[in-house]
Amino acid sequence: MVKKIYERPIIRPLNSGMMNKFGTRTEYLPVTHIDGVSVKSLIAQYGSPLFVFSERQMRENLRNAKRTFENRYPKVQFAWSYKTNYLNAICNVFHQEGSWAEVVSRFEYDKALHNGVPGDKILFNGPDKTDDDLRIAIKNNSPIHIDHLDELYRLTEIASEMNAKPRVAIRVNMDTGIYPMWDRFGFNYETGQAWDAINKILASGKLELVGLHTHIGTYMLTPSAYGVAAAKMADLALGIKNKFDTKIQYIDMGGGFASENTLKGSYLKGSDIVPSISDYAEVICTALLNAGFKNNDLPALFLETGRALIDNAGFLLGSVIANKRLSDGRKATILDFGVNILFTSFWYDHKISPAQEFGMHTEDTVLYGPLCMNIDVIRENITLPPLNAGDHVVVHHAGAYTVTQSMQFITLRPAIVMIDPKGETHVIKNNETLKDLEHNEKMPAYLQKFKLT
C-alpha cells in the first residue's frame, strides 16, 4: 500500500458569520517554481534562506513602464533608483534597458560610476552631499539635485572655485492633496521657497538650471497627486521660461509608484487597490502636455521609479525551522529568515506561499523569524496550510528595499541569485562569511588574550 503524504493534524473552530467576502484562505496554490526553476533545487544548491530575482520580470516591468509613458509623452527617461536595490547585477539589468542612474549618496554615486554609467547620466539626489561629493559630480557633469539652501550656497562657492558651471536641478516639495505631505526634501512650492531658490540660481549665473525635481511620497495609492505635482512643476518651468527666458530641460517626477505589496492595516490586498503604471502615466503626461509648453520647450520627463519595477521580481525563499503553540492557542511557525533580511515586513503583510503541495485545510498562524528578538515577526496573522519543519516557503514582492535595508544581526546574510530569461541561475552575491564581517574589525593588542577560570 502506498502511504499517504503526512500533514500535521489540525482542528479549527468554525465561526459562522465571521468570514469576509473574500473567504478565509490566503493561498490556493503552492509556488513550486520561479521562472521554471524549482524552489527545492534552488534551496538545495544555494541554501536557505535565499533571495531570488527574476531578470525576465525586471526587464518586462521596465519595458512595460517605458511603453506606457512613451505612448503618452514624447521624451521620457527612466533613471534606476539605486536605493531601491543597488546590487550591481540588478542595476545593470536596468542600465541595459536604457535607464540612467538616480543616486542619493556618494556610495551609490561611486557604484553607478563603477557600473559604467557616464557621469552626465547620474542624477545626484539626497540631502547629504559633501564638498568633495559636489566636486566629483561637477567634474563628471552630473545633474546635481539641490535639496536645501546650504547646499545651494556651498555649490555656488565650489563652482566659483573650480571655475565651472554645474548642471543643477532644484528639488521641489508641494501640497498635492495627500497626507502626510512630504515637505522635507527640497524647496516648498506654495510658500515661494522654490522660486526663491530659482531666483538665486539664475541671478547668480554660476549654476546652469537644467531641471526641476520632486518626490511627492512613497507607495502612492492616489495617482491624481502626481497630476497636481506635474501641473505645479510645469507652472514653475513655464514661469522660468517667461521670467528668465531659460528653458528647463527636464522635469523629474521622482518615484513613489506603489508595488502590489499589501501595506499593514490595509483591508484589501495590494494587488486589488494599487494603481497601474498607466494610471500614473495618464495623469502625469496629461498634466504636462496640457500645461501650455510650446512644442520646442516641452521638457523631458524623468522618472525614478524603483519599487514598482522590481518588487515583484524579487522572492525570498526560506524554510520552516519549527512549529509551536502559543499560550493563547494560536499556532506559531518559526522560519529561517527574520526581519533582519526582510526589513519590509515591518510595514508590509508580505504574501507568503508554501513551496510544496498541500491539502485544503488551513489554520491561522503567526510567522516568526529566527532572531532572538520579540520584534522578529514576519506576519502577525496569516492563514496557511499546516507546514512541517523543513518545508519551504516563498515570500513574494521581496525585490524592493529588502537587500538594501537588510541588517547583519546575529547571523550571516544569505546568497542572492538571479534567474536569467533562459532559466539559468547566477549568483549575484555570495552569502556572507564571518571573514567578510570581521575584515574591518581591529583588536587592540592588550585585548588579544584572556584566561577564563
Place this chain on the structure above:
Amino acid sequence: MRIKKNIAVSDTGFIFNPSSGDSYSVNPIGMDIVRHLKQNKEIVEIKHAIMSDYVCDDATFEKDYYDFTMMLRNYKLLEDE
C-alpha cells in the same frame, strides 16, 4: 485520553459539541486521530496506525499528536481525567 461521548463526529471532518453548540473542522489526519480516540485507543496504537498509513517519523508524530490533543482539550472535547 477519550473524546467525550456526546461529541458528534462526521466522516468528512466535522465535529460538533452539543453541550456548547461549537463546531470544528479537522483535516483528514486529525479526523483519523479523533476516530481512534473515539475507539478509546492508546497513543501507541494510534501512532502505529497513523505511521502505517502516512509517511511520517516517530518524533514528528509525537510532537504533532501532543499539540493536537492539547487543542482538543483546550476546546473541551476530551473527557476530564
